[in-house]
Amino acid sequence: MSTNGHAKNVTTERCFVLILTIWGTAVFATGYFGILSNINTNWVPLLVMAGITIPVLVYYFNEDFRSYIWSIDLKHLTIYHVWRIVAALIFFHYGSQNLLPIQFTIDAGIGDLAVGLLVPIVLLLRESRSKYLVFHTFGMLDFAIAVGTGFTFNVLLNDPLMRNIITYPIVLIPLYGVCITGALSIMTLDRLLKNKHHSEKLRDES
16 A cells, blocks of 8 residues: 555544544433433434445545545454444343343344354454355344344334333444444445455456
């Protein structure tokens, strides 16, 4: 990487960390002081989708940000998912206290636990593009199931227990952790698939 390219990545990284810090602080503060508990829970899936979609759009339309994401070691983009073990334990706790629908805590908790526990196994496997592709695909499928179940209980069934999803501390999971992890997973999969296409194109041309 050129000196200019490295400098751009450093600047982009600082902006990225700053935005994540502001974002996390905002969710923490509004959750901790009960501000989010006043909103209609139907907004939660919309906020989650926005939290995933906006970073992904920036990735596709901003070359500097895309270059920065591509510069991150795939191991680092994978080990980040360890946080999902903590998320699973929080879901299980809320479910055991009858604070969330049982089916939702099962779908969200077991999936997060499985993904989190897979991280060290994936990192110990022989280095290959395939292992990361399988892992991040599995992680996205888990998100799809959890978000779909949450949407069903929240919007379609209007389960009153889903109001607890916007209370502190669990609100940090959907409005911060899920958004960032979902967005990074999409970016990582895009990177892995484009690398595969590029490799196949080089092989065909040789």
